[in-house]
Amino acid sequence: MRRLIKADALREILLPLGRMAVFVLGAGALLSVVMVVLSLLFRGSGADKLLQTTQGVNIFTYTMANLPQVLIDGVTLGFVYAAIALGYTMVYGVLEFINFAHSEIFALGAFAGVEFLLILDGTGILKTAGGLAPYLYLALALIVGMAASGGTAVFIERVAYRPLRGAPRLVPLISAIGVSFALQDIIRLTESLTTGQFYRVIPTFGNFDERIPLFSIPTSGAPIRVDIQVKSLVVIAAAMFMLVGLNYIVNATRIGKAIRSVAQDRSTAALMGIGVNGIIAFTFLLGGSLGGAAGVLYALKFTRIDPFVGFMPGMKAFTAAVLGGIGNLTGALLGGIVLGMLESFAGAYLGTFTMGNFGSEYKDILAFLILIIVIIFRPSGLLGEQVSQKA
Amino acid sequence: MRNRALWIVAALLAVGLLLAGCGGKKEQVIKIATQSPLSGGMSAVGTDIKNGAQLAIEQLSGPLTAMGFKIELAAFDDQGNPDTGVANAKNIVSDPAILAIVGHYNSGVQIPSSEEYHAAGLANVSPANTNPKVTERGYLEVSRICGRDDVQGAVGAQFASTKGIKTAYVLHDKTAYGQGIAEYFKRESEKLGIKILGFEGTEEKANFDSILTPILASKPETIYFGGMFDQAAVLFKQARQKGYMGMFLSDDGFDSSDAAKIGGDILLQGAGTYFSTVAGPAAAYPGTAKFQADFKARFGSEPQPFAAQSYDSAAIALKAIENAAMAAGKKVPARADVAKAVRALKDFPGITGTFTFNAKGDLEKAKYFIIQVTSGDPAKWAENKIDKILDIAPPQ
Numbered sequence: 001m002r003r004l005i006k007a008d009a010l011r012e013i014l015l016p017l018g019r020m021a022v023f024v025l026g027a028g029a030l031l032s033v034v035m036v037v038l039s040l041l042f043r044g045s046g047a048d049k050l051l052q053t054t055q056g057v058n059i060f061t062y063t064m065a066n067l068p069q070v071l072i073d074g075v076t077l078g079f080v081y082a083a084i085a086l087g088y089t090m091v092y093g094v095l096e097f098i099n100f101a102h103s104e105i106f107a108l109g110a111f112a113g114v115e116f117l118l119i120l121d122g123t124g125i126l127k128t129a130g131g132l133a134p135y136l137y138l139a140l141a142l143i144v145g146m147a148a149s150g151g152t153a154v155f156i157e158r159v160a161y162r163p164l165r166g167a168p169r170l171v172p173l174i175s176a177i178g179v180s181f182a183l184q185d186i187i188r189l190t191e192s193l194t195t196g197q198f199y200r201v202i203p204t205f206g207n208f209d210e211r212i213p214l215f216s217i218p219t220s221g222a223p224i225r226v227d228i229q230v231k232s233l234v235v236i237a238a239a240m241f242m243l244v245g246l247n248y249i250v251n252a253t254r255i256g257k258a259i260r261s262v263a264q265d266r267s268t269a270a271l272m273g274i275g276v277n278g279i280i281a282f283t284f285l286l287g288g289s290l291g292g293a294a295g296v297l298y299a300l301k302f303t304r305i306d307p308f309v310g311f312m313p314g315m316k317a318f319t320a321a322v323l324g325g326i327g328n329l330t331g332a333l334l335g336g337i338v339l340g341m342l343e344s345f346a347g348a349y350l351g352t353f354t355m356g357n358f359g360s361e362y363k364d365i366l367a368f369l370i371l372i373i374v375i376i377f378r379p380s381g382l383l384g385e386q387v388s389q390k391a
Numbered sequence: 392m393r394n395r396a397l398w399i400v401a402a403l404l405a406v407g408l409l410l411a412g413c414g415g416k417k418e419q420v421i422k423i424a425t426q427s428p429l430s431g432g433m434s435a436v437g438t439d440i441k442n443g444a445q446l447a448i449e450q451l452s453g454p455l456t457a458m459g460f461k462i463e464l465a466a467f468d469d470q471g472n473p474d475t476g477v478a479n480a481k482n483i484v485s486d487p488a489i490l491a492i493v494g495h496y497n498s499g500v501q502i503p504s505s506e507e508y509h510a511a512g513l514a515n516v517s518p519a520n521t522n523p524k525v526t527e528r529g530y531l532e533v534s535r536i537c538g539r540d541d542v543q544g545a546v547g548a549q550f551a552s553t554k555g556i557k558t559a560y561v562l563h564d565k566t567a568y569g570q571g572i573a574e575y576f577k578r579e580s581e582k583l584g585i586k587i588l589g590f591e592g593t594e595e596k597a598n599f600d601s602i603l604t605p606i607l608a609s610k611p612e613t614i615y616f617g618g619m620f621d622q623a624a625v626l627f628k629q630a631r632q633k634g635y636m637g638m639f640l641s642d643d644g645f646d647s648s649d650a651a652k653i654g655g656d657i658l659l660q661g662a663g664t665y666f667s668t669v670a671g672p673a674a675a676y677p678g679t680a681k682f683q684a685d686f687k688a689r690f691g692s693e694p695q696p697f698a699a700q701s702y703d704s705a706a707i708a709l710k711a712i713e714n715a716a717m718a719a720g721k722k723v724p725a726r727a728d729v730a731k732a733v734r735a736l737k738d739f740p741g742i743t744g745t746f747t748f749n750a751k752g753d754l755e756k757a758k759y760f761i762i763q764v765t766s767g768d769p770a771k772w773a774e775n776k777i778d779k780i781l782d783i784a785p786p787q
Binding site: 054055062065066069070073076077198199201204209211225227229298301302303304306309312343344345346347348349351352356359360361363 | 434592608624652
């Protein structure tokens with residue numbers, strides 16, 4: 001019996017890692033093939049000629065040369081989206097309602113982590129930290145962000161959602177939108193009262209800004225270097241660690257079993273002696289902490305945050321959750337990675353292929369257009385709503 | 392029930408009208424309105440536009456007070472948003488006590504809002520709006536004391552050319568201001584033989600990865616950003632972190648100490664960061680030393696860019712109201728007369744220059760600056776190095 005549990009636990013760790021690898025490689029390979037075919041089709045077109053006159057390369061070389069960097073950026077962004085999307089999908093799985101305040105939970109985590117790092121920076125220990133110390137400080141910031149976000153999520157659930165649990169489904173939704181606005185302005189108010197600032201910038205420390213050169217592609221001019229920033233690696237590693245951890249909690253622990261049973265049938269679960277309120281609060285804690293950690297990682301990657309920083313990533317993560325099949329943990333992961341990749345590809349190539357008529361500012365339109373097409377053919381998302389195992 | 396509710400509303404309205412009527416007669420209050428972003432990302436500059444005008448009203452309304460008027464500031468928050476600006480403008484023109492408006496930081500907000508001022512004949516003196524369209528519409532009510540983007544964009548391109556730059560990648564923020572200036576930069580660059588490798592707009596504020604990939608692949612010698620610092624500084628920072636070592640060039644939207652807060656020392660690396668502006672740092676104007684000291688004493692911080700211009704705009708508004716009131720026999724002047732009085736000023740001495748407007752509302756000669764960022768410390772933003780000062784007349 002004991003050995004069986006162990007094997008089960010190992011399986012729950014290896015399985016999501018395998019899925020991530022499949023999703024990343026699959027989405028990356030598929031989009032790369034699409035781009036290669038497109039670039040071959042576009043040979044001799046106006047876009048090709050324009051590239052040859054301005055930069056002296058043909059469109060095929062250009063596409064291939066940029067491909068590795070685009071893939072790396074897409075994966076990084078995808079994992080951030082996936083980490084946020086899990087918060088939406090977990091709550092939906094258990095309560096069948098969209099927690100629109102999750103984007104602000106994300107922003108709150110970003111602020112808590114950044115403020116913590118700024119305080120550390122004020123004492124001067126960040127600047128001198130070398131070796132592994134910066135990673136320790138970042139881990140601490142992640143924990144602070146997770147605690148702030150997780151705590152707030154639980155508090156919101158208790159104050160704004162639990163009293164409305166029996167109400168029609170639209171009511172908690174409106175409540176969530178209200179909470180979202182309230183949180184935005186609470187962050188703004190707190191920041192302007194305490195620091196007088198609108199923007200907060202994460203301090204520079206450690207070797208996160210350094211670049212690890214991977215390889216370089218020889219072109220007719222100077223070779224194009226492909227490299228990855230240390231912080232991108234950190235973001236990917238941290239997100240992977242959290243996703244695996246969450247999967248383990250939900251699928252291989254007692255409390256995870258309780259979450260799944262509450263998701264399946266709340267009243268029967270209560271009859272079986274499961275404290276439903278406690279489990280729902282725990283779900284919010286898990287989802288909120290993940291969102292908070294994603295906020296800190298987002299701040300690390302993109303350096304600047306403001307009180308409204310949650311809106312776009314939150315919107316996209318929600319979309320990712322729907323794309324993958326809402327209520328489905330694996331689906332959120334897939335949706336996040338696909339959306340991150342799509343955005344990265346569209347942003348990098350759209351301008352070139354349309355000769356500058358549709359620049360990268362249209363990347364969201366293209367990404368969402370593909371999303372609409374997917375939803376038309378698969379209304380319940382790529383992997384479908386898993387009714388038997390929603391959370 | 393419904394009838395009763397109507398009666399109550401009618402009664403309340405009647406009382407309100409009576410009160411309003413009484414108020415107007417008892418006190419001769421003249422208000423000067425300001426519109427600038429007081430909240431949100433551009434509030435640092437926007438608040439000091441309001442504060443500059445407030446200081447001018449406190450210091451310079453003596454002659455009007457002597458005539459028995461009470462001068463008040465009515466500050467409006469346009470949030471850098473055209474919709475909010477127009478809604479405020481409707482409130483402003485419906486308040487008869489407001490005789491002039493100092494305002495707007497963003498051209499994209501000023502242009503639609505000033506349609507309302509124009510319809511109401513209300514004088515608008517702009518401290519910071521550089522889009523050509525601001526004055527090209529030929530409205531008598533709209534005047535500005537700063538330069539224009541068609542000149543500013545060209546000044547940027549000429550500067551790049553003197554630095555020996557041969558290739559540039561141009562980005563803008565898709566607003567009337569940012570896109571406008573980027574297009575003028577592009578036009579002049581092409582005339583000077585600078586190759587434009589790309590021209591793109593973006594509203595992205597955080598993640599510039601996918602925009603930067605094609606830019607870095609095309610290896611421009613300079614990246615030009617037409618727009619505000621809150622995008623530009625993040626873009627520049629991420630470009631440097633991706634290993635770009637060329638020159639960054641931007642416009643007067645970059646002129647905020649928050650740019651240094653976001654970008655930090657990264658702005659100084661490689662070929663450095665430069666921006667053109669129509670409002671030089673305090674050191675460029677000998678007359679601003681007293682203003683700076685007064686401002687710091689009154690509001691507790693160094694004035695942001697455009698605060699001194701706002702002070703001058705309010706001073707012009709006050710002088711025009713004073714002249715119009717004198718002409719009207721020390722009575723509250725009509726709005727149209729104030730607007731005419733603004734244009735009638737000749738060689739009005741302000742702290743950032745002497746001002747005479749042409750028929751369109753542009754200054755007969757405006758100053759343009761090229762500034763090099765020399766410190767990553769936001770507190771030292773005002774000490775940035777002035778690379779060049781040019782006096783240029785607006786195009787006819």
